[in-house]
Amino acid sequence: MKQYQLIIVGGGPAGLMAATYAARNQIKTLLISDHLGGMISLAHKIQNFPGEKEITGTNLAQKMIEQAQFWKAEMIPSRVTKIEEKENFIVQTEQNKSYQSPFLLLALGTHKKKMNLPHEDEFIGKGLSYCALCDGHFFKDKDVAVCGSGDAAATTAVYLSQIAKTVYLIARRDDLKCNLSWKETVKKSNNIILLCNNEIIGLTGKEKLDGLKLKNPYQRKNELPLDGLFVEIGVMPSSLLAKDLNLALDKENFILINNQGQTSRKNIWAAGDITTGSNKLWQAVTACAEGAIAAESIYCHVKQGTKADWPQFDNL
Amino acid sequence: MSENTITPIKDEHFEEEVLNSDKPVLIDFWAPWCQPCQMMGPVLEEIARKHGNYIKFLKINVSENQVIAGELNIMGIPTLVLFEDGQEQQRLVGLQTLEQLESILTEISKDK
Numbered sequence: 100m101k102q103y104q105l106i107i108v109g110g111g112p113a114g115l116m117a118a119t120y121a122a123r124n125q126i127k128t129l130l131i132s133d134h135l136g137g138m139i140s141l142a143h144k145i146q147n148f149p150g151e152k153e154i155t156g157t158n159l160a161q162k163m164i165e166q167a168q169f170w171k172a173e174m175i176p177s178r179v180t181k182i183e184e185k186e187n188f189i190v191q192t193e194q195n196k197s198y199q200s201p202f203l204l205l206a207l208g209t210h211k212k213k214m215n216l217p218h219e220d221e222f223i224g225k226g227l228s229y230c231a232l233c234d235g236h237f238f239k240d241k242d243v244a245v246c247g248s249g250d251a252a253a254t255t256a257v258y259l260s261q262i263a264k265t266v267y268l269i270a271r272r273d274d275l276k277c278n279l280s281w282k283e284t285v286k287k288s289n290n291i292i293l294l295c296n297n298e299i300i301g302l303t304g305k306e307k308l309d310g311l312k313l314k315n316p317y318q319r320k321n322e323l324p325l326d327g328l329f330v331e332i333g334v335m336p337s338s339l340l341a342k343d344l345n346l347a348l349d350k351e352n353f354i355l356i357n358n359q360g361q362t363s364r365k366n367i368w369a370a371g372d373i374t375t376g377s378n379k380l381w382q383a384v385t386a387c388a389e390g391a392i393a394a395e396s397i398y399c400h401v402k403q404g405t406k407a408d409w410p411q412f413d414n415l
Numbered sequence: 416m417s418e419n420t421i422t423p424i425k426d427e428h429f430e431e432e433v434l435n436s437d438k439p440v441l442i443d444f445w446a447p448w449c450q451p452c453q454m455m456g457p458v459l460e461e462i463a464r465k466h467g468n469y470i471k472f473l474k475i476n477v478s479e480n481q482v483i484a485g486e487l488n489i490m491g492i493p494t495l496v497l498f499e500d501g502q503e504q505q506r507l508v509g510l511q512t513l514e515q516l517e518s519i520l521t522e523i524s525k526d527k
Binding site: 141237 | 446449452458489506
């Protein structure tokens with residue numbers, strides 16, 4: 100079994116930045132991720148990452164991957180299925196390969212929330228999508244809706260407005276809760292129709308999605324015919340492995356960490372959107388910072404060895 | 416055409432490679448801009464190496480080939496479609512894990 104000093108599980112900004120910091124400190128680092136680049140790679144445009152006026156998520160993710168590789172962090176594109184603690188942590192991938200290390204960093208990120216409406220799963224790939232960058236292309240000159248009110252919903256609507264004929268942006272709140280610059284762009288667009296104080300309560304269609312049922316009428320009707328729906332109503336932590344490891348989590352299943360990224364379990368750190376560390380800001384820049392902080396703490400422990408003191412969970 | 420790999424095809428090869436195939440065919444509809452498609456790549460490669468002797472693995476890049484994707488009403492990627500005897504048997508939309516694909520293809524292998 101191949102031995103490393105550090106295994107990072109998760110390949111978004113937190114995991115990649117931690118890999119860069121660790122590898123620059125000559126820690127033999129392996130990063131395992133089934134989604135190198137992470138959630139940020141699905142973002143249409145990023146306008147608030149340091150040094151980048153505007154960059155696509157794919158390009159930013161690619162730069163971070165290349166940066167970590169430049170410093171000789173190893174990467175395996177795979178899903179981790181199991182983590183066991185023996186003398187070391189044994190990390191197993193879905194290809195049934197195992198790797199071990201005395202220190203572990205979890206940077207598992209989040210995944211998108213579903214609406215939990217009847218028939219939601221049946222319409223996936225038949226008009227309903229959680230990834231505009233992947234599927235927007237299928238809706239050229241068609242009518243689509245975006246469900247949500249945050250940054251992800253606003254940027255998705257802006258992206259789709261360049262492809263689709265009409266984009267309905269449906270928000271439960273009385274206004275968008277996104278960054279003001281995105282709000283301006285949405286309001287200036289001539290093919291985004293903002294429906295605030297409204298809610299999708301049903302999906303219609305047989306072979307494919309052909310419309311929505313709205314809680315409140317739009318143009319006197321509660322049914323809104325359309326070709327596609329993109330769901331951007333927020334994220335949930337990908338905390339399955341953290342639960343298996345019995346890490347302390349908050350009520351919403353985000354991993355509790357201290358200001359060094361340490362979790363409740365000895366020699367396991369966590370960083371990025373899976374943690375409580377960013378005050379739920381969930382930005383690429385906060386994930387990078389958490390990755391760097393955790394990697395620095397890991398470096399201190401690598402020098403001291405696995406028996407070094409670990410803070411009590413009560414003090415977290 | 417070599418066995419045990421995922422062969423890219425164009426719209427115009429669909430009839431010959433899929434509808435007229437004497438083996439079951441699994442087609443991966445993907446695009447270069449689609450991150451989940453990239454994520455599924457290594458998993459599909461592994462599956463193709465293992466099951467390539469009785470299933471033909473093909474992929475269609477929908478950014479360059481939109482006719483067949485349109486005819487099959489594909490509106491999201493990645494989508495995997497399984498054909499047997501020229502008929503669609505199964506469709507899997509979104510990212511699939513190795514375990515999910517293994518269990519489906521192992522079922523098919525029992526009939527072969």
